[in-house]
Structure formats: C-alpha cells, structure tokens
Amino acid sequence: MTAQILDGKATAAAIKSDLTARVAALKEKGVTPGLGTILVGEDPGSQKYVAGKHRDCAQVGIASIQRELPATATQEEIEAVVRELNEDPACTGYIVQLPLPRGIDENRILELMDPDKDADGLHPMNLGRLVLNEPAPLPCTPNGILTLLRHYGVEIKGAEVVVVGRGVTIGRPMPLLLTRRSENATVTQCHTGTRDLAAHLKRADIIVAAAGSAHLVRPEDVKPGAAVLDVGVSRSAEGKIVGDVHPGVAEVAGWISPNPGGVGPMTRAQLLVNVVEAAERSAG
Numbered sequence: 576m577t578a579q580i581l582d583g584k585a586t587a588a589a590i591k592s593d594l595t596a597r598v599a600a601l602k603e604k605g606v607t608p609g610l611g612t613i614l615v616g617e618d619p620g621s622q623k624y625v626a627g628k629h630r631d632c633a634q635v636g637i638a639s640i641q642r643e644l645p646a647t648a649t650q651e652e653i654e655a656v657v658r659e660l661n662e663d664p665a666c667t668g669y670i671v672q673l674p675l676p677r678g679i680d681e682n683r684i685l686e687l688m689d690p691d692k693d694a695d696g697l698h699p700m701n702l703g704r705l706v707l708n709e710p711a712p713l714p715c716t717p718n719g720i721l722t723l724l725r726h727y728g729v730e731i732k733g734a735e736v737v738v739v740g741r742g743v744t745i746g747r748p749m750p751l752l753l754t755r756r757s758e759n760a761t762v763t764q765c766h767t768g769t770r771d772l773a774a775h776l777k778r779a780d781i782i783v784a785a786a787g788s789a790h791l792v793r794p795e796d797v798k799p800g801a802a803v804l805d806v807g808v809s810r811s812a813e814g815k816i817v818g819d820v821h822p823g824v825a826e827v828a829g830w831i832s833p834n835p836g837g838v839g840p841m842t843r844a845q846l847l848v849n850v851v852e853a854a855e856r857s858a859g
C-alpha cells in the first residue's frame with residue numbers, strides 16, 4: 576500500500592485563505608501588517624525562498640519590505656539594517672534569511688532583533704519563552720510540521736517521534752514543540768553522533784528527517800504505517816531537490832510529506848501566521 580500524502584501545498588493554501596480575511600479585518604482597524612526580509616548574499620536557494628515569502632505576502636495582503644546586501648557585507652552593515660527594521664513602524668515583523676555568509680556572527684544578528692518583531696521565532700528570548708512554556712512566535716518549520724500532522728489527523732499524543740538533525744531552525748526547536756503538554760509526544764533526537772540511527776527510526780511512529788543528507792531514511796528503516804516528514808534539501812547534479820527520505824519509503828509509511836510540496840510551503844504559511852498574529856496583538 577502507498578502512503579497517504581501530507582500535502583503541504585494544499586494545507587498552506589487553506590491557511591492563506593483564512594489569513595486573507597484576517598488581514599482584511601486588520602486593515603479595517605487601520606493596521607497593515609508588513610513583513611521585512613533581510614537577505615545577505617546571492618545564494619540561489621535563499622533568493623528563491625525569500626521571493627516565495629514576498630509572493631505569499633502579496634497573496635494575503637501583507638505589505639513587503641525587502642532589504643538585500645551583497646555577500647561581502649560586514650557584520651556592522653547587516654546590524655545597521657536590523658536596527659533600521661527594528662525602528663520602522665511599517666515593518667510589523669521581519670526575518671533574517673539563514674544561513675548568513677561565513678564569518679558573520681549569526682547569533683549576534685538574531686539577538687539584535689526586536690523580539691516583538693521576530694517573525695521566525697528564532698530570537699533567543701522567544702526560544703527561551705518556548706522552553707519556559709510562555710506564549711511566543713513559534714519557529715516556522717516545526718510549527719508547520721505540527722499543523723500538517725494535525726490537519727491530516729495523525730496522532731501525536733503519546734507517539735514515539737524521532738527527529739533527525741539538530742539545526743537551529745528545525746532540529747533544536749522541534750522536540751520543544753512536540754513535548755508540550757498539548758502535544759505530549761515522546762521524542763528522540765538523532766544526529767551525526769547517533770550510533771545506530773536505523774534502530775531509532777524503526778521504533779518511530781513519526782519521523783522528522785531534517786539532516787540535509789540525501790536519502791538518509793531508507794524503506795527498511797521505517798515502521799509500517801509511520802508518518803514520515805521530509806525536511807532535508809540536497810541538490811542533484813541537475814539542480815533538483817533530493818530529500819532526506821528515499822522514495823521507496825512511500826511503500827512502507829502510512830503518511831509521507833512530499834519534497835517539494837510538503838514542509839516547505841508550510842514553513843512559509845506559518846511565517847505569515849506569525850506576522851498576522853503579531854499585528855493582531857498590536858491592534859489589541
């Protein structure tokens with residue numbers, strides 16, 4: 576039997592349709608949400624993701640503020656743009672597209688952001704709030720994954736979840752979201768230091784593969800019926816996306832997120848949710 580598709584594109588479209596109405600209601604109250612993006616360098620992937628974020632904004636009525644700097648930009652030059660967006664009243668929320676070029680202190684840039692304008696939920700204060708179980712904007716990819724699982728009725732409560740990867744945008748925050756009382760999953764975090772990845776994967780009801788290692792999760796590693804979310808992005812010689820999940824996993828899993836068309840569109844939708852929620856808070 577072939578796995579059911581966790582269709583991120585369709586689910587994101589439904590979220591955007593709801594947000595369009597909420598943005599219209601905000602505008603009637605005199606509040607126009609505005610998303611700022613800071614893109615440093617010419618990485619084609621990052622350029623594509625940022626362009627997608629602004630396309631989404633146009634669709635739902637959010638204003639766009641785009642700042643681009645060359646790959647040669649200094650720490651001080653990037654920080655100056657962060658300060659500018661902190662002060663700009665038209666910018667109600669913003670993101671710094673990651674990764675930043677080598678040599679730039681990413682953590683210092685994130686720390687400089689106004690936490691109330693942090694649309695990615697990656698400011699240390701907001702990550703701390705997540706640890707402390709306080710309200711905060713949630714990191715977009717992990718929250719998008721949860722929304723996708725809920726949308727398709729995949730049982731999270733009590734599930735054994737294996738998260739592969741420990742990056743700041745997905746791997747680190749994902750277990751924090753999954754182990755909240757509202758989710759109540761049991762999480763194992765695997766990474767390059769994990770001794771027997773296959774043994775962990777075989778026990779999982781839900782796998783979140785975010786290692787960036789092509790076809791790391793093989794069909795023989797997956798428990799029949801498991802939900803498998805493919806977050807990894809590697810590129811083939813022809814420039815096509817190759818995920819962390821081998822295509823043969825679709826014959827074993829109960830649910831699978833396509834890549835592209837799964838978690839990526841959910842990441843973008845969740846960013847818009849964060850922007851609209853921040854604007855709604857400011858509108859009172």
Ligand SMILES: Nc1nc2c(c(=O)[nH]1)N[C@@H](CN(C=O)c1ccc(C(=O)N[C@@H](CCC(=O)O)C(=O)O)cc1)CN2
Nearest residue numbers: 624670671672673674695715744835836837839840842
């Ligand atoms: N500041 C941030 N930087 C990065 C984040 C993030 O959440 N905040 N996550 C990733 C990149 N990312 C968002 O920025 C992102 C990745 C993928 C997609 C997406 O829609 N992908 C499409 C395929 C696009 C393609 O063909 O290349 C899909 O999966 O269908 C959106 C956003 C790292 N940086």
